[in-house]
Amino acid sequence: xxxxxxxxxxxxxxxESGERRCLTLTLPGSDAETRKVIRQLRQMLMAxxxxxxxxxxxxxxxxxxxxxxxxxxxxxxxxPIRLTVSQHPGWLDICVQDQGQPLPExxxxxxxxxxxxxxxxDLPEGGFGWHLIRSLTQDLHYRRTAGQNLLxxxxxxxxxxxxxxxxxxxxx
Amino acid sequence: xxxxxxQSGGALLLRVMEPRIDAAGAIGFKEAVRAATARPGSPVxxxxxxxxxxDSSGLGALVAVLKLLGRERPLExxxxxxxxxxxxxxxxxxxxxxxxxxxxxxxxxxxxx
Numbered sequence: 001x002x003x004x005x006x007x008x009x010x011x012x013x014x015x016e017s018g019e020r021r022c023l024t025l026t027l028p029g030s031d032a033e034t035r036k037v038i039r040q041l042r043q044m045l046m047a048x049x050x051x052x053x054x055x056x057x058x059x060x061x062x063x064x065x066x067x068x069x070x071x072x073x074x075x076x077x078x079x080p081i082r083l084t085v086s087q088h089p090g091w092l093d094i095c096v097q098d099q100g101q102p103l104p105e106x107x108x109x110x111x112x113x114x115x116x117x118x119x120x121x122d123l124p125e126g127g128f129g130w131h132l133i134r135s136l137t138q139d140l141h142y143r144r145t146a147g148q149n150l151l152x153x154x155x156x157x158x159x160x161x162x163x164x165x166x167x168x169x170x171x172x
Numbered sequence: 173x174x175x176x177x178x179q180s181g182g183a184l185l186l187r188v189m190e191p192r193i194d195a196a197g198a199i200g201f202k203e204a205v206r207a208a209t210a211r212p213g214s215p216v217x218x219x220x221x222x223x224x225x226x227d228s229s230g231l232g233a234l235v236a237v238l239k240l241l242g243r244e245r246p247l248e249x250x251x252x253x254x255x256x257x258x259x260x261x262x263x264x265x266x267x268x269x270x271x272x273x274x275x276x277x278x279x280x281x282x283x284x285x
């Protein structure tokens with residue numbers, strides 16, 4: 001994808017032939033497999049000398065995205081997930097594809113977080129995942145096409161650009 | 173999931189011995205805490221100093237434990253690592269839990285709970 005392209009179809013940062021990639025993998029959707037892949041990814045990002053904040057952001061967002069696919073898109077049974085991470089100057093483009101149930105699009109828009117003064121027994125035990133994804137990514141886009149879910153987003157490499165939740169000192 | 177427990181003063185200190193509380197470990201975490209809190213002690217203080225990764229499923233498990241223990245037995249969190257503190261802050265759950273900057277007291281020899 002060309003940075004700066006405004007055509008809506010270009011908003012999905014999914015790989016095209018010839019694009020520089022640092023990782024493409026296909027995994028069977030399960031919690032245990034997700035954990036394994038996330039740990040591998042963490043090691044790979046660390047090896048690229050990315051800031052610890054960036055590595056944690058990527059690890060957390062991908063854990064949320066993959067868990068969501070396993071629990072919802074593939075609720076009826078496991079299926080393949082294709083994950084592509086490409087590194088650019090200043091950001092990572094990440095694209096996740098699956099062949100499961102469509103994503104309810106309201107999840108991308110977001111619902112409010114529980115208010116802290118709520119009674120403890122009323123607190124939700126779920127629903128935090130999409131909030132984390134939205135908080136920690138830029139350029140989040142979803143498309144359903146040909147029976148596939150495509151979700152793409154960017155993660156800034158400069159930790160100072162990461163929204164709230166920023167760790168205090170960016171490491172070089 | 174392995175959790176060590178220790179009574180410290182009136183409190184029950186639970187030490188999470190695993191580096192991750194995530195989707196794959198959330199149910200095991202809840203079960204281990206439920207078993208460990210069969211011992212008396214209040215508040216229940218969770219030592220999270222060995223936990224380097226918490227996702228929304230792990231956070232949901234923490235909330236579930238908070239609710240399970242009820243109002244009479246507050247759940248407090250201690251020893252938060254930077255990634256865990258960040259997830260609590262981003263979800264504003266840092267205002268729900270009582271957080272301890274440091275671990276309470278000097279831990280005695282660990283006991284398996």
